[in-house]
Amino acid sequence: xxxxxxxxxxxxxxxxxxFALDNISFALPKGTVMGFVGENGAGxxxxxxxxxxxxxxEHGIIEIFGKEMNDDDVSVREDIGVVYDGxxxxxxxxxxxxxNIMAGIYKQWDTPLFYEYLEKFHLKPSQKLxxxxxxxxxxLAIAVALSHHPKLLVLDEATSGLDPVMREEIxxxxxxxxxxxxxxxxxxxxxxxxxxxxxxxxxxxxxGKIILTETKDNLIYNYAVLRCTEKNFSTLDKGDxxxxxxxxxxxxxxxxxxxxxxxxxxxxVTDHTTVDEIMLLLVKGETx
Amino acid sequence: MKxxxxxxxxxxxxxxKILFPLAVIFGVVVSVTGNSSLLSIFSLxxxxxxxxxxxxxxxxxxxxxxxxxxxxxxVKRKNIVQSYYISHLCWCAVSIVIVAFFMLLTVIxxxxxxxxxxxxxxxxxxxxxxxxxxxxxxxxxxxxxxLGAEKIEIIAIISLAxxxxxxxGISILINILVSDNGVSDTxxxxxxxxxxxxxxxxxxxxxxxxxxxxxAKEY
Numbered sequence: 001x002x003x004x005x006x007x008x009x010x011x012x013x014x015x016x017x018x019f020a021l022d023n024i025s026f027a028l029p030k031g032t033v034m035g036f037v038g039e040n041g042a043g044x045x046x047x048x049x050x051x052x053x054x055x056x057x058e059h060g061i062i063e064i065f066g067k068e069m070n071d072d073d074v075s076v077r078e079d080i081g082v083v084y085d086g087x088x089x090x091x092x093x094x095x096x097x098x099x100n101i102m103a104g105i106y107k108q109w110d111t112p113l114f115y116e117y118l119e120k121f122h123l124k125p126s127q128k129l130x131x132x133x134x135x136x137x138x139x140l141a142i143a144v145a146l147s148h149h150p151k152l153l154v155l156d157e158a159t160s161g162l163d164p165v166m167r168e169e170i171x172x173x174x175x176x177x178x179x180x181x182x183x184x185x186x187x188x189x190x191x192x193x194x195x196x197x198x199x200x201x202x203x204x205x206x207x208g209k210i211i212l213t214e215t216k217d218n219l220i221y222n223y224a225v226l227r228c229t230e231k232n233f234s235t236l237d238k239g240d241x242x243x244x245x246x247x248x249x250x251x252x253x254x255x256x257x258x259x260x261x262x263x264x265x266x267x268x269v270t271d272h273t274t275v276d277e278i279m280l281l282l283v284k285g286e287t288x
Numbered sequence: 289m290k291x292x293x294x295x296x297x298x299x300x301x302x303x304x305k306i307l308f309p310l311a312v313i314f315g316v317v318v319s320v321t322g323n324s325s326l327l328s329i330f331s332l333x334x335x336x337x338x339x340x341x342x343x344x345x346x347x348x349x350x351x352x353x354x355x356x357x358x359x360x361x362x363v364k365r366k367n368i369v370q371s372y373y374i375s376h377l378c379w380c381a382v383s384i385v386i387v388a389f390f391m392l393l394t395v396i397x398x399x400x401x402x403x404x405x406x407x408x409x410x411x412x413x414x415x416x417x418x419x420x421x422x423x424x425x426x427x428x429x430x431x432x433x434x435l436g437a438e439k440i441e442i443i444a445i446i447s448l449a450x451x452x453x454x455x456x457g458i459s460i461l462i463n464i465l466v467s468d469n470g471v472s473d474t475x476x477x478x479x480x481x482x483x484x485x486x487x488x489x490x491x492x493x494x495x496x497x498x499x500x501x502x503x504a505k506e507y
Binding site: 049052053054055056071072074075077078080082084086087088089090091092093097100101102103104105106107154 | 289290291292293294298299302351352356357359360361362363364365503504506507
C-alpha cells in the first residue's frame with residue numbers, strides 16, 4: 001500500500017514537562033482521510049508539529065510521500081497544505097495581499113482558484129484579516145491550503161469555529177479533494193461527527209500514546225458497547241474487552257466485534273457505538 | 289523568497305505611512321531653515337528610527353500563527369532569516385536615500401557650510417545613521433530568535449543601546465590610535481571605511497548566528 005504519511009515510533013519530549021509523545025506510529029494511505037482524535041493536551045498538535053518540522057522529534061521516522069522531510073526538502077512542502085487552529089495569517093494583510101505573498105512562495109499557486117474559494121466562502125478579498133471573524137479566518141486558511149494543488153492536507157482543528165452549514169460545505173470540499181486517489185488528509189478534530197462523515201481511518205491519541213487506529217467502518221459497524229450489570233461484567237471474557245467504564249448502576253464495555261458479542265452474550269444489551277463514545281471509553285475508561 | 293520579502297514589506301508598510309510623511313516634513317524643514325544642528329539630527333536619527341520601527345513590526349507577526357505557518361511553507365528556515373536581513377538592509381537603504389536627498393537639497397539651497405572637523409563631508413553624516421541602523425539589525429535579530437517575540441521591545445532597546453556603544457567605542461578607539469596632531473584626511477577615511485567594514489562583518493556574522501539559532505527553534 002502507498003502511504004502519503006507514515007509515522008514510526010516517533011518520540012518527542014518537552015524540557016520541564018511530563019508530557020511526551022511515546023512511540024507514535026500510524027500510517028495514512030494515499031487517497032484516504034484520517035481523523036486524528038484525542039482530548040485537549042493528548043498530543044495531536046505536537047504530532048502535527050513533528051510532521052511539519054515545526055517541532056524536532058527525538059527519534060522515530062516520519063515519511064511524507066515515502067521520504068523523510070527535513071528543512072531542505074522544499075519540494076515536499078510544495079505538496080502539503082496546512083491549516084492550524086486560530087489565526088494562521090497576520091492580520092495586517094488582506095486576502096489579495098496574502099495571495100500575492102503565496103504566489104511568491106508556492107510554485108503552483110493558483111490565483112484564480114484562490115479567488116474562486118474566496119467567492120465560495122463569501123470572503124471579501126480587500127478586507128483586512130483583522131476584520132475577519134474566526135470562522136472567516138478558518139475558511140481563508142482552508143482556501144490557502146487548497147489553492148496550491150497540494151497532495152496532502154494537514155488540518156489541525158480546521159473545522160472548529162465554523163457553523164454547521166459551513167462545516168458541511170468544507171467537508172464536501174475535503175471529500176472532493178480526496179476523490180483524487182493521490183490526495184490524502186490528516187484531520188485532527190474534536191468534532192467527531194465531522195470525522196464520522198469524512199474519515200476513512202480514525203486514530204485515537206491519549207496522553208501522547210496512540211491507543212487505537214482503525215478504519216471508521218470497522219469502528220461504526222463492528223465495534224459495540226455492552227451495557228452490563230456488575231454480574232454481567234464478571235462473566236465477560238477479558239479477551240473481548242477493549243475498554244470499560246463504570247457508571248452508577250451500569251458498566252459500559254467496548255468490544256471490537258458486535259456479531260461475536262451478541263452471539264456470546266445474548267442477555268446483555270449490545271449497542272452500536274459512535275466515535276465520541278469510543279473516545280470516551282478509551283480515554284476515561286479502563287482496560288483489563 | 290519573493291513572497292517572504294513581500295510579507296516583510298507589508299508588515300512595515302502601515303507604519304511607514306506614518307513615518308514617511310513625518311520624515312519628509314522634517315526634511316523640508318531642514319532644507320528650508322538650513323539649520324546645521326537639525327541637519328545633523330535628521331541625518332543621524334532617521335535611519336536608526338526607521339530601523340527600530342522595522343524590527344518592532346515583527347511583533348505584528350507574532351500575534352498570529354504565521355511564524356509557525358511559515359516553517360510549513362516551501363521555504364527553508366535560512367530563507368526566512370535571509371528575508372529579514374534583506375528587508376532590513378532595503379529599509380536602511382531607503383532611509384539613507386531620503387537623508388541623502390534632503391542633505392543635497394539643503395546644500396544646494398544654503399551652500400556647503402555644514403562639513404567641518406567632526407563630520408568632514410555628507411558621506412560621513414549619511415553613513416553615520418546608516419551604520420547605526422544596520423548595527424541595530426545585527427544585534428536585534430539573533431536576540432529576537434533566541435529570546436522570542438514576547439521580549440521584542442526590550443530587545444529593540446538593548447539593540448539600540450549596544451549599537452550606540454559599539455559605534456561610539458570604535459570611534460573613540462580610532463581617535464586614541466591615531467596621532468594627537470589632528471586626523472589627516474587619509475586616516476579619517478580609513479577610519480570611516482573601518483567602521484563600515486566592521487558593520488558589514490557584524491551584519492554577516494549576525495545573519496549566520498540567527499540562522500543557527502532559528503534552525504534549532506521549535507514552535
